[in-house]
Amino acid sequence: MRKIKFNQSVKEALTLSMLRDKKVVLMGLGVTDPKGIFGTTKDLGKKFGSTRVIETPTSENAITGIALGAAIKGMRPILTHQRVEFSLLSMEQIVNQLSKWHFMSAGKQKVPIVIRMIIGKGWGQGPQHSQSLEVLFSHIPGLKVVAPSNAFDAKGLLIQSIKDNNPVIFFEHRWLHDISGNVPKKSYDIKIGKAKIIKKGKDITIVSFSEAIVQVMRIYKFLKINGIEPEIIDLRTLRPIDKKTIINSVKKTRKLLVIDNSWTTYGISAEIISIVTESIFKKLKKSPQRIGIKNVMIPSSKELAKHCYLNSKNILEKIISITGKNINKKKKNLFLKKINTSESDIPYKDFKGPF
Amino acid sequence: MRKIKFNQSVKEALTLSMLRDKKVVLMGLGVTDPKGIFGTTKDLGKKFGSTRVIETPTSENAITGIALGAAIKGMRPILTHQRVEFSLLSMEQIVNQLSKWHFMSAGKQKVPIVIRMIIGKGWGQGPQHSQSLEVLFSHIPGLKVVAPSNAFDAKGLLIQSIKDNNPVIFFEHRWLHDISGNVPKKSYDIKIGKAKIIKKGKDITIVSFSEAIVQVMRIYKFLKINGIEPEIIDLRTLRPIDKKTIINSVKKTRKLLVIDNSWTTYGISAEIISIVTESIFKKLKKSPQRIGIKNVMIPSSKELAKHCYLNSKNILEKIISITGKNINKKKKNLFLKKINTSESDIPYKDFKGPF
Amino acid sequence: MNKLYRDLYKKIYKIRCVEKKISTMYKHQEMRCPVHLSIGQEAVAAGVCANLGKKDEIISTHRSHAHYLGKGGNLKNMIAELYGKDKGCAKGLGGSMHLQDLDNGIFGSVPIVGSTIPIGVGIAFYSKFFLKKNNITTIFFGEGATEEGVFHESINFASLHKLPILFVCENNLYSVYTGLKDRQHVNRSIKKIVESNGIESHTSTGNDVLDVYSLAKESINKIRKKKGPIFLEFKTYRWLEHCGPNWDDNLNYRPKGELKSWMNKCPLKKLRGKIFSNSKKNNTLDKIEKKINYEIENAFQFAKNAKFPKKEILNKFIYSN
């Protein structure tokens, strides 16, 4: 199978969906611009014309309401926010209107809208351009919330999100955009609401999602070599959440660590832990734990920001402590030194800022 | 001590704070109107004049930013939203600006703003006027989030919130406004970040907040008479959360039930459960549990809405099941019948709609 | 009697009587939801909607009864909705603030001020670029909604894409209990603001339904032709309290005599006056009124007799298939 980057895979999902269904349109600031939302919409304007790829004013709130109005008539709009923070201007529409419109119409109207929200970190973005905020949407009945961690899932989930007749919040982490993966050329669906066991294991269940999965996978091999076999679950969908897959896994491993992509306090990880302790408390052998980004505003300076992000050492230590398995200290330090990238504020070595 | 209603106590807190500090101002739609925000601001405009009690246009987003601008210069604005849903229009200012301004200024500027958000239920308000949404704010570093359950706490916490140099989200449940309690005449502070053990007990720790506390207290006596002694904790502050009080209590009772004022999925209760299981997992004898309102949109029709709200029967059953203590079925049913109000969509018997 | 007059009279009389009936019946505590009545403001809904076809879409606000009825919304389903019943136009899920009737082009109403404005723009966006039919979308809102940013974002977008929209602002001088002077500078002109966005705009009195009708007619014809939006502001006045069934002049938030002077401009009386100077056929009106009175009685009976929705419905509309 071909390897393509995450952003290419998003673009393929958009392209195939727009070819399949003429009602699918792209809307947002920058969708037609030469950079094309981190490459994900590049040249789509030329391909599909300005009725299908609609550049918009900086009016996030109205655009969201406009998408709703068009959607209940039959359009299938895909909105894009280059930073999740901009979408906060449209919170009223998302939380009060989009999520509830189907219900408020007693099932007579439907709201097939996808809102792509780009989240991220690094390159000194600072406190207002580095948030994730997944929980603000995941709390709301009526919304679906999707957050793929790789190019393959991104394509299948986005295609499915576009087919879905409900408002779907689609989180794309900027650092994933440049990571390649095996992606079939053809169109395929990945079901919303289904987590994926990306590594089978028996010693501990690690639940994670979005870019945090990348951070987990960086230490996976080392764990295996050293006799720790984690079962790693990629949530992929945050709402509705796939309780079954999580619970079945923890039933087996009897240990749980959640690696959150964002702040843990009142975060996604709190729900995962609650689901498990509510349902199979007796099965748990150890206290379930969570790690996320530091519960503070993310500063601009790279020397500060690096203390806020997920950190391989912390993840490793937590796993060791929960599983109770020991790893030679020297080996551990050597490994951590090796995987330490020179700079923690860029997604790959030859990256030249700014985003 | 005098008994006054919750809304009177809020008004006293506002009045005393405005008398104490000339920089304290009230802003919002309706603050000067004849109904005065459920009685909480009635006549304050006449007392303090239009420079201190400022009627505003329906421009929630700008008003929040204006409050921020005035606050960094020295004003201490108190904003009011008659429904929490209106505040969603100002999410951008709250999440990106207010919560982070102190940080972004490296400590040089401060943001003493209180945003009163009125939450509620009942009288057919329907899906857009019955939400609580506490978690949307509680997830955000830099905000403080307060949610009193009674007139005494309301006064002390509001006075303290107004003195606080940070943005404080102050949740007032509409159904509490009419409930009386003992409230000293003088000004007093209740510390933000401190939960309160409202009933000492040994059989189970029940954590709750805001109007949900009322629902818990409705069955308290019955529990005691029947040999169940719950320790009941009123969170009072949702952020920063008082981990210590919760943990110490559960260390003792070794059982936990969280009664959420809102939706449980990704809700406040998830965090409480996670805090406990993360910290004192080994102490827990039973699976920690949570109950909240139904995880759906709240419908208008009273016959539907009643299935969504907290329900004494469910709470009681949960407590019985967690504590493992038995209560005579007949007695239980009799009691439940007795406390059942004729209509579940009004706060008190002689209430005549609308809100 | 002139057919137009008859149609307009039907609409105004129906709106007035439905609202009055709600107002009297409310005390029985069976309509358990907030209601924002339109008594005094009927002419705008009637005059505008008389120009709209079934396929033309409207969208409204918390104060939507008049628009719903003016546009021909089903009365039984409306009253049942207020009673929280299964036969309600939203099966009791929404109440008075969430009226809709898709069969008659009424796409919705919500109680968040300003929020339906962009939604209406979206409907028109679809009409223009996808439906390519001649239908137009009418967006009703109060002058308070023009204080919300989303209004301004919406008119910019509507103007930019030349959408077939009739914006109808009912300026009733108040937002809840707050008068205009506390919310907008005296020199602020909504009409000019909209105009400065490149949209044709007009201000007019809103209590003479014939004035409303002809301005709306002219505007709608233009929209159908050039397919750009037009904005109309109508000055009008609400008689009862902001929310609820009662009079509230005793609260003194409105200047003494203001209500009375507006009651003298009663849309119903005004139209009746014109009809009587034009025609003597008193009994036509009588017949109309009787028929409507009967219809209203029926609708309330229907609503009362209807069943409450079943619990199962709660989980049914969380997601659409």
Added chain:
Amino acid sequence: MNKLYRDLYKKIYKIRCVEKKISTMYKHQEMRCPVHLSIGQEAVAAGVCANLGKKDEIISTHRSHAHYLGKGGNLKNMIAELYGKDKGCAKGLGGSMHLQDLDNGIFGSVPIVGSTIPIGVGIAFYSKFFLKKNNITTIFFGEGATEEGVFHESINFASLHKLPILFVCENNLYSVYTGLKDRQHVNRSIKKIVESNGIESHTSTGNDVLDVYSLAKESINKIRKKKGPIFLEFKTYRWLEHCGPNWDDNLNYRPKGELKSWMNKCPLKKLRGKIFSNSKKNNTLDKIEKKINYEIENAFQFAKNAKFPKKEILNKFIYSN
């Protein structure tokens, strides 16, 4: 040489050279934050700020370097901020998009389009009702920000309360890569929109600093007297890419020749032209330039040599005491 000319020249030259220096030094990957440079737009910041005292407040956007420098913001602290250092004006917490210098009346800048507009209004609200001094607040923003609802909400409030605010809109025709015609109807007039809110408004060219200066001067005098807001729109142009240190005309999102024609209206050249026709004292300029060049070199040295902030700072500003 005329003192005014000298002051304006200093400001423009400094802004230009700082931006150019950032642009050249950026490739060393030590300023690790987004930068939105103001080259081409210097005249607005210079001309407006030359009329402001230290106590007058300004607030700005993602593109704030020119305003910060024009208003007399500390250069060393600014560059250190871009380098993420402890001596930065926000101790490295904010980066280029969060400049501020309270000592010089610069209250902040943030990268969310439009969001500082109400904050500026709030500052003025305080000034008027509590400070009761004569200071005025200047709010800088781009034409893109006028598409945000919050802008409209803010001007309504400013007008209603007659606040001492100078609204300065730099219309550089673009929002990121998107030209005006894709965002606003050709007949939309920001000036007229604001005017219709009851606010005196003017449109002017923005590349001749003397024009900017006198319009701002006149406006500011009026504001100080009648204490109501005034709105100014200046047409200007950004030369480099929207975000980052490079030229980007090769991307072809701007019509061919447009950049060149605007470069011919270079604010620096324009002013130099006026000075030379007015005075021969070439070496005054030389001296000014040398001094500024030296200052800039110094600031970059300072920034490079400064330390990174310590980890402990992370927990220090979550809450204020």
